[in-house]
Amino acid sequence: MAKKLKPLLALVLSVFMSVSTMTNMYTVRADDEITQEEPIVEETQTEEETTEEQVPTVEEETPAEEDEAPLVEEEPVVEEEQLGDSNMMEYFLVDNPVLSNGETENFVLSLNNAEGYSDFKLTIQKEDGSTFDLESSEQVDNLVKFSRVFTEEEKGQYSVTTLHYVYNGHSYYLNFSDLEMDVKFGVDQEYDGYDATLPDLTEDSISSEGVIEVTDVNKAEEEIVNGVASQPATMSVDEFSRHATGGMTICLDPGHGGSDSGANAFGAKESDLTLKIAQYCKEELAKYDVNVVMTRTTDTRLSEEAAMDLKNRVEVAKKAGASYFISIHINSAANSAAKGAEVYYPNTSGNKNLSSNGQNLAKAIQKQLTALGLYDRGIKIRNYTDGTTSYDPTSSDKDYYGVIRYAKEANITGLIVEHCFISNKEEFDKYLGSNAKLQQLGVADARGIVSALGLQLKNQSLDTLAKDNRNVLADGTYNIQSLVNPNYVLDIYGGYTTNGANVQLYRSNDTEAQLFKVTHDSQGYVTFTNVKSGKVLDVYGGTKKNNQNIWQFSSNGSRAQKWIIKPDGNGYVIISALDSNYVLDLSTGKAVNSSNIQLYTYCGSNAQR
CATH class of the missing domain: 2.60.40.1930 (Macroglobulin (MG2) domain)
Known part of the structure; x- marks a missing residue:
């Protein structure tokens, strides 16, 4: 939206995902452009319309059984x-x-x-x-x-x-x-x-x-765009797709539940203990830039059939787009002296990347658990055919444990964390005997996850991004035009000055309703203030999701009203401070008057440039 000598600020979408990288990709x-041929649509007559020639209804005699013609099933029409x-x-x-x-x-x-x-x-x-x-x-x-x-x-x-x-x-x-x-x-x-x-x-x-x-x-x-390859990488296509749509997701699976209580000792049920550990783990992970889902949040079982119960748990992770499935368990043994923590991860059969990812995560979790004083039983794999365990992940056999096996089939890294032995009175008293003790196990799991996956505290990456781009655009008054058509700019509907007035695209008309003052705070975040109304660009409800509306509202200093401007190509990307994956977007994809401006994840179309 160029307005006489006003600097140009073009809407460009950029992809912002986690720090992970891709390898061997x-x-x-x-x-080259190939034009899609529009299908030919024949006009059909509506039920209300009548033709000049009506075919009269004729009641036909039913032929005798022996004279009936065989029914010929018509072949379906394949487009x-x-x-x-x-x-x-x-x-x-x-x-x-x-x-x-x-x-x-x-x-x-x-x-x-x-x-x-x-x-x-x-x-x-x-x-x-x-x-x-x-x-x-x-x-x-x-x-x-x-x-x-x-x-x-x-x-x-x-x-x-x-x-x-x-x-x-x-x-x-x-x-x-x-x-x-x-x-x-x-x-x-x-x-x-x-x-x-x-x-x-x-x-x-x-x-x-x-x-x-x-x-x-x-x-x-x-x-x-530039055709430039840089440094080595480690992220798989599957993780790429997950990161591209809102950050990494981890699924925590509190083992057992409902009619399956797991191991029992000293008046406690494994299923109750694993649920509390998982909840404490999730609570700790909530401080970081990661999405966490749980297979259960109450004392329930996902299926009364054992194999289906395990499959359904992995299905929760799959539907959530999880990269990791971590099943929380407590060990038990006939020998009451058995003690310590151990973590199982996938062997190399079928997918070496998942095994490597699992090994790294297992090491990090085990390190945190042993730091609490738990005996180190090691990290290991277990093979399906003979049930043998090994510290060497190399194997051509399937994985023994169902959740790890099913997770691998879904291209998810699956782990089982056996925290300690419920059958060992000393370990029970030291690690399982109170909520505070269960919390330390959950926090240890979370710290291992954070360490292995390089998770950052929430907003830390956004704060860094804002700081790094603090000087990209100087404070001042700007028109904001769409690259779909430079003659169309951001505009406040009707020139209204009230809270809740919609932000839209409109043909440039040199009014103050189309001018926005850009100011930076001490962290480098940008606020867009409309010159006419004095209200700022705001994400409706402060919710980060696709199609979320953008309107103007009185300034309140929330992250819903903060943005990051980052150069991209021949323009700028305008990133929401709620989540670096969400940016300003032209909903219709067309430069026409009253086209809505919304929040949306990156898709690379010109409507986001």
């Missing part, structure tokens, strides 16, 4: 796929350029706008010409994930050739080759042209090659 970006629009796709991620058999290959499709899209499917071709289709396994906002485990018999080179999807009820396809996107990977071998060093690419090579390595989630958008 490359991105394929769609740069033919049409060529899609490449603008729907921002980029495409391949987790492992080369993977071993038994490991999971993941792909992530990033959509510019997820509204109206569904039923995603990939066609993958092997070097021998055979093909198979892979349906999406998960969608979180604008990110769509596909996963598949490859067997030893499937060794070879593969290419992802086609994306199929449904948009507003109609079927479309995009051939990656038409977009000059060469998407390859290998199973138990390198594909032709594979380069393990993955050198940095230039902007020129983006249009010709279409392949970019993304190594830092926090700079993913920048790296995709």
Whole structure:
């Protein structure tokens, strides 16, 4: 919204996720534009309309049984796929350029706008010409994930050739080759042209090659645009998708519950103790930048059938988009002298990354528990076939414990924490005999989680971001224009000066209702004050969620009224101080009068620029 000599502040969305990074991942970006063909819709007559020629109703005689013609079942009409629009796709991620058999290959499709899209499917071709289709396994906002485990018999080179999807009820396809996107990977071998060093690419090579390595989630958008690869990384595609939609999520599972009390001793039930430990752990984690869900919050069981109970617990984690599933337990033994803490984590079969993640987390939790004085029984894996335990995670066997096994199938790192022995009177009295003692176990678990995952205190990363960008834009009066159309700017509906007046996009008219004063506080956060009303931009209800409305309100110093301005491309990103994943967004995606301004997570469309 350029208004004579007024500085330009363009709305640009940027992706802000956790500090974690991705490794062995490359991105394929769609740069060539293919126009999506609109389906032909034939006009149909409504029930109220009548035609000039009405067909009279004729009562037909029922033929004799022997004369009845056989009923012919009509074949369902299958709609033919049409060529899609490449603008729907921002980029495409391949987790492992080369993977071993038994490991999971993941792909992530990033959509510019997820509204109206569904039923995603990939066609993958092997070097021998055979093909198979892979349906999406998960969608979180604008990110769509596909996963598949490859067997030893499937060794070879593969290419992802086609994306199929449904948009507003109609079927479309995009051939990656038409977009000059060469998407390859290998199973138990390198594909032709594979380069393990993955050198940095230039902007020129983006249009010709279409392949970019993304190594830092926090700079993913920048790296995709610039084609620059930076430092090594460690985050999986699955975690990337979770971080992209609101930060890491951890699922705490208080073991047992309901009709399954677990171990019992000295008048206490394991199921009661594990629930309290999990609640204390969650309470401590609430201080940090992490989402925490629990499989149960009361003395209940998720199913009376043992295996289904375990599966349902993992399903809670899966639905929440959890990266980690931590099952809280108390040990017991016939030998009353048995003592100490131990943590079980996944073995390497099927997914080495989950095993490595689990090992790191198990070490950190065990360190905190032993610091309380608990005997160190170690961290270990347990194999399915013979039930043997080992301190070496290397194994080709399935995991013994159901929750760890089911979590692995859901691409979640699963752990079992056995805190101490309820059957040992000394340990019971020292660690389980009061709420204060249970709290120290829960806090120890939380501290281990914080240490292993590098969690930060809430708002710490936002405060740092605000401080780092304090000098990006000087205090002053600005128009704020949308990159969808520079002639349209942020505007207060009707020029009203009252609380609750809506913030919208409107054609520039040089009124004070379209001017905003930018001021910084001591931490670097920005407040946008409308020149006419004296009210500030505010997130309705102070709630961070998609489609949350932006209005003007009297200044109250809350985080709902604070923003961070960060340079991005040829404009700026305006980030909410409630959560760095949420930014200002043009709801309709079109520059027309009265288009609403809202809060929304990053999707990369021009409506957020």
